[in-house]
Amino acid sequence: MGEDTRFKTTGSKWLLPVSELLGFPLDQVNFLACQLFALAAAFWFRLYLSPSHANPLVRHAVATLLGIVFLIFCFGWYSAHILTVVVGSYLIIINADMNNVHRYSMVTAMGYLTVCQVSRVFIYNYGVLSTDFSGPLMIVTQKITTLAFQLHDGMCKKSEQLSPGQKTLAINVRPSLIQYLSYNLNFLSILVGPCSNYKEYIDFIEGRHISRRLRQHSGTCNGHNGYDKTPEPSPNNAVCRKLLVCSGCMLFFLTVTRALPITYNVDPQFVNNAPFLTRLTYAFFSIQAARPKFYFAWTLSDAVHNAAGYGFLGMDANGKPSWDLICNINILRIETATSFKTFIDNWNIQTGIWLKTVCYDRAPRHRLALTFILSALWHGVYPGYYFTFITAIPITMAARAVRKSVRQHMLSSRGLKLGYDLFTWAATQLAICYTVMPFLLLAVESTLVYYRSMYFHVHIISILAVIALHQKHKPSELSATNKTCSSSSSSSSSPCPAQCQPIPSNNNNKVD
Numbered sequence: 001m002g003e004d005t006r007f008k009t010t011g012s013k014w015l016l017p018v019s020e021l022l023g024f025p026l027d028q029v030n031f032l033a034c035q036l037f038a039l040a041a042a043f044w045f046r047l048y049l050s051p052s053h054a055n056p057l058v059r060h061a062v063a064t065l066l067g068i069v070f071l072i073f074c075f076g077w078y079s080a081h082i083l084t085v086v087v088g089s090y091l092i093i094i095n096a097d098m099n100n101v102h103r104y105s106m107v108t109a110m111g112y113l114t115v116c117q118v119s120r121v122f123i124y125n126y127g128v129l130s131t132d133f134s135g136p137l138m139i140v141t142q143k144i145t146t147l148a149f150q151l152h153d154g155m156c157k158k159s160e161q162l163s164p165g166q167k168t169l170a171i172n173v174r175p176s177l178i179q180y181l182s183y184n185l186n187f188l189s190i191l192v193g194p195c196s197n198y199k200e201y202i203d204f205i206e207g208r209h210i211s212r213r214l215r216q217h218s219g220t221c222n223g224h225n226g227y228d229k230t231p232e233p234s235p236n237n238a239v240c241r242k243l244l245v246c247s248g249c250m251l252f253f254l255t256v257t258r259a260l261p262i263t264y265n266v267d268p269q270f271v272n273n274a275p276f277l278t279r280l281t282y283a284f285f286s287i288q289a290a291r292p293k294f295y296f297a298w299t300l301s302d303a304v305h306n307a308a309g310y311g312f313l314g315m316d317a318n319g320k321p322s323w324d325l326i327c328n329i330n331i332l333r334i335e336t337a338t339s340f341k342t343f344i345d346n347w348n349i350q351t352g353i354w355l356k357t358v359c360y361d362r363a364p365r366h367r368l369a370l371t372f373i374l375s376a377l378w379h380g381v382y383p384g385y386y387f388t389f390i391t392a393i394p395i396t397m398a399a400r401a402v403r404k405s406v407r408q409h410m411l412s413s414r415g416l417k418l419g420y421d422l423f424t425w426a427a428t429q430l431a432i433c434y435t436v437m438p439f440l441l442l443a444v445e446s447t448l449v450y451y452r453s454m455y456f457h458v459h460i461i462s463i464l465a466v467i468a469l470h471q472k473h474k475p476s477e478l479s480a481t482n483k484t485c486s487s488s489s490s491s492s493s494s495p496c497p498a499q500c501q502p503i504p505s506n507n508n509n510k511v512d
Contacts, residue, residue, distance in 0.1 A: 010076035042307035051207025066187035105148030142195035194350035233321035242303035249296035387438035398462035401469035
């Protein structure tokens with residue numbers, strides 16, 4: 001008998017006995033071990049290797065070396081792919097014309113990622129094996145391109161050509177080799193991300209991260225600068241809260257997720273014998289049960305960053321510190337989402353911001369189409385991914401049309417609004433289930449089996465809703481536009497006074 005593929009890896013096999021004892025794939029055990037070690041290392045990094053105890057060079061070097069060790073431990077010689085694209089991209093940063101550095105970096109990073117994604121499909125034949133190094137490579141691709149565009153902004157564009165956000169993040173000097181390696185390969189984000197901005201990361205390494213954000217907040221509050229005299233807020237409460245969430249997600253995964261496998265949705269016996277409502281119900285709960293593994297990975301990564309002292313957003317509306325600068329998910333908003341957009345805006349938040357930063361805000365035309373193409377290429381070449389993205393288009397259009405046509409009629413009473421919210425919550429969750437199923441099934445055959453078993457009902461309903469409601473709200477949109485134009489002159493003479501505002505959520509920069 002051949003060796004069980006769950007216990008095979010190109011990375012370290014030190015934890016093979018643990019893997020066999022628990023019955024978990026070795027690559028998952030290695031990943032979890034590295035993240036738990038990273039959590040402990042992050043506390044040490046903040047307390048004993050803080051900017052007051054170590055110079056930036058030492059902090060860069062330690063963060064980079066630990067990140068490379070994690071790569072080798074998890075992926076073995078496959079980690080050479082990540083190191084190759086990072087070093088190659090740095091050579092572009094150093095040698096290329098600054099007017100085109102963002103283009104060269106995008107083509108190089110995305111091209112290398114795509115080649116690896118294609119090999120993942122055709123060499124591994126749809127297997128998501130322990131040799132799958134595409135996750136870290138996807139994160140590194142985001143960082144490489146983000147830095148390249150921000151460097152182009154800082155060195156090639158005039159201030160008036162940049163948006164306020166682009167001005168803040170623009171890079172005026174090429175990074176050194178150790179800064180570049182540390183930004184891309186640091187142990188905090190190398191395995192699961194998320195992508196953060198270069199200047200914010202450098203502020204963190206050099207000890208300016210928290211103090212600068214406190215000054216920004218105090219500066220908006222009528223110029224008072226009392227925060228300069230107070231100690232920097234501790235992330236311990238935020239870390240404990242996020243670790244508690246991780247514990248809950250892990251418990252849910254062990255007790256529920258493993259009992260509701262996604263593949264059972266396309267099991268021939270189940271599809272042929274179970275009634276439609278039974279299939280729909282199982283699909284709904286199996287998708288709900290699949291989320292906690294993503295919640296766990298992203299929340300644990302966020303906790304690791306916070307433990308190191310990175311991720312401080314500012315003071316919230318209650319005057320308490322918020323550590324959600326690089327938060328990648330908002331679980332409460334996802335589970336209570338009453339619209340497709342709300343769900344998407346709170347899922348994989350930093351990837352949405354990356355797409356907006358490097359594509360949507362910069363494309364001269366066809367912004368939505370180009371952003372869609374970039375997102376699809378970044379995710380990979382599995383056909384299921386493209387089924388998901390294409391299916392999302394009519395659903396999004398239908399959701400917008402229904403909201404414009406129906407919502408205002410449901411606000412007249414509390415009961416109507418509650419009923420509308422419950423209905424849109426159920427519709428959103430079922431639509432999400434229907435849309436993301438191919439993303440998890442991956443293959444064309446499995447996707448078509450599932451959609452046939454669902455009679456393509458969400459596709460049909462969405463397209464009919466778009467057609468039926470398109471003409472209905474088109475005249476009202478024109479009327480609203482005319483009203484806005486006619487009232488703009490009167491409203492422009494009374495600008496809103498500047499006020500002390502709490503730091504907003506960091507997911508409102510995503511693509512609409």
